Amino acid sequence: MSVALGTTRPLPVRTTSVGDPGDLLLSLPRTAPYAWVRHGQGLVGWGEAARAEVPPGPGRFAWAQQWLTDVFGEAAIDDHVRTPGSGPVAFGTFTFDENSPGSVLVVPRAILARRDGQAWLTTIGDAPLERHTPIRAAGRISYGDGSLTAAQWQTVVARAAQRIRAGELDKVVLARDLLATAEHPIDVRLLLTRLAARYPDCYAFSVAGLVGATPELLIRRTGQEIESLVLAGTTPRGTGPADDLARGAALLASTKDRQEHECAIASVRQTLAPLCSALQTPDEPELLVLPNVQHLASHVTGRLADGATVLDVVAAMHPTAAVGGTPTPKAIEVIRELEGMDRAGYAGPVGWIDAHGDGEWGIALRSGLVEGRRARLFAGGGIMGDSVPALELAEAQAKFRVMQYALEG
Numbered sequence: 230m231s232v233a234l235g236t237t238r239p240l241p242v243r244t245t246s247v248g249d250p251g252d253l254l255l256s257l258p259r260t261a262p263y264a265w266v267r268h269g270q271g272l273v274g275w276g277e278a279a280r281a282e283v284p285p286g287p288g289r290f291a292w293a294q295q296w297l298t299d300v301f302g303e304a305a306i307d308d309h310v311r312t313p314g315s316g317p318v319a320f321g322t323f324t325f326d327e328n329s330p331g332s333v334l335v336v337p338r339a340i341l342a343r344r345d346g347q348a349w350l351t352t353i354g355d356a357p358l359e360r361h362t363p364i365r366a367a368g369r370i371s372y373g374d375g376s377l378t379a380a381q382w383q384t385v386v387a388r389a390a391q392r393i394r395a396g397e398l399d400k401v402v403l404a405r406d407l408l409a410t411a412e413h414p415i416d417v418r419l420l421l422t423r424l425a426a427r428y429p430d431c432y433a434f435s436v437a438g439l440v441g442a443t444p445e446l447l448i449r450r451t452g453q454e455i456e457s458l459v460l461a462g463t464t465p466r467g468t469g470p471a472d473d474l475a476r477g478a479a480l481l482a483s484t485k486d487r488q489e490h491e492c493a494i495a496s497v498r499q500t501l502a503p504l505c506s507a508l509q510t511p512d513e514p515e516l517l518v519l520p521n522v523q524h525l526a527s528h529v530t531g532r533l534a535d536g537a538t539v540l541d542v543v544a545a546m547h548p549t550a551a552v553g554g555t556p557t558p559k560a561i562e563v564i565r566e567l568e569g570m571d572r573a574g575y576a577g578p579v580g581w582i583d584a585h586g587d588g589e590w591g592i593a594l595r596s597g598l599v600e601g602r603r604a605r606l607f608a609g610g611g612i613m614g615d616s617v618p619a620l621e622l623a624e625a626q627a628k629f630r631v632m633q634y635a636l637e638g
């Protein structure tokens with residue numbers, strides 16, 4: 230466990246109501262901003278009161294939960310707002326692969342939040358906080374291949390589809406990375422403001438260098454109520470309104486995409502059912518239309534049977550078939566074997582948790598790891614037996630556009 234210098238223990242936490250803070254993202258200072266924002270609502274944080282580098286391995290979520298229980302349990306909390314996200318909050322990112330290092334939890338020293346017309350500020354300790362400075366442009370952006378070229382990746386997709394046809398597994402999600410280099414150091418706040426403006430239906434997030442705008446809500450816990458938005462099955466946007474509608478209709482009617490979606494729903498149902506006293510999954514997916522792609526989407530709701538925290542639920546759900554595959558252990562094996570890269574936090578859980586175990590966690594898609602002038606971007610898609618490599622590449626390229634837009638404007 231690490232507790233930042235300049236803060237005393239137990240952490241002195243104070244939450245008070247504040248007037249309308251305006252755009253949450255515009256309050257962030259430049260260094261290490263934390264964010265989870267959708268439709269202008271959510272939480273932003275800065276500074277560091279406590280930080281944990283979570284050790285890799287199968288026990289990582291339990292380790293993280295214990296760390297949170299210790300840090301929150303001994304905090305001296307003066308919370309005048311008492312709502313999910315008030316009091317001390319930890320932002321977190323977990324790597325996709327449990328064996329990869331890089332999972333991090335951070336309790337910021339300041340958290341500014343807004344939900345349903347209510348706004349609040351939480352501060353920890355009284356040392357002065359870093360102040361807001363103007364957002365800086367990144368200048369020209371150039372791109373290079375990551376681990377595999379587009380052609381190599383298509384070969385890998387074809388190989389995976391062949392293994393699915395041979396009956397080794399039902400579905401696997403394969404991704405690739407793209408390396409972006411900017412002329413000037415990348416200001417994460419610039420990426421966040423662009424992402425929030427162009428993708429308001431997505432969760433714009435920033436945790437420990439992992440930045441993106443994900444449409445996929447892994448789990449939200451509010452008391453005993455839980456919600457999840459399952460996405461799987463994708464088509465790029467059309468060239469005009471008629472083409473767009475036709476693509477949406479074709480996606481809803483596509484056997485390949487409906488089966489891919491069913492794999493994702495089945496994995497979520499299977500992991501949530503034992504934790505819930507009630508669980509509703511829709512019979513038919515809907516279309517979620519985003520500026521770059523259209524997805525098959527299912528909104529799942531439920532009621533937790535016992536006192537599981539949001540992180541306990543994350544631990545049970547990750548990785549869903551939307552980002553791993555079916556069956557999960559075989560899909561993970563194939564991903565490790567074929568992708569030729571470490572996904573780091575991409576496709577892993579990202580979000581926040583409070584001292585009562587409430588919180589919101591997404592799947593870190595449409596994202597990149599940002600450091601200095603460089604960003605490593607990630608995108609992928611579900612592969613089935615009848616997947617066409619060129620179409621999968623086009624889908625991944627459409628998904629890369631989210632972060633390319635964030636970098637280039």
Ligand SMILES: C=C(O[C@@H]1C=C(C(=O)O)C=C[C@H]1O)C(=O)O
Nearest residue numbers: 461462463551594608609610611
């Ligand atoms: C893997 C990604 O997205 C996932 C895969 C999808 C698909 O294959 O249709 C759709 C949404 C996400 O669950 C990504 O964005 O990189």
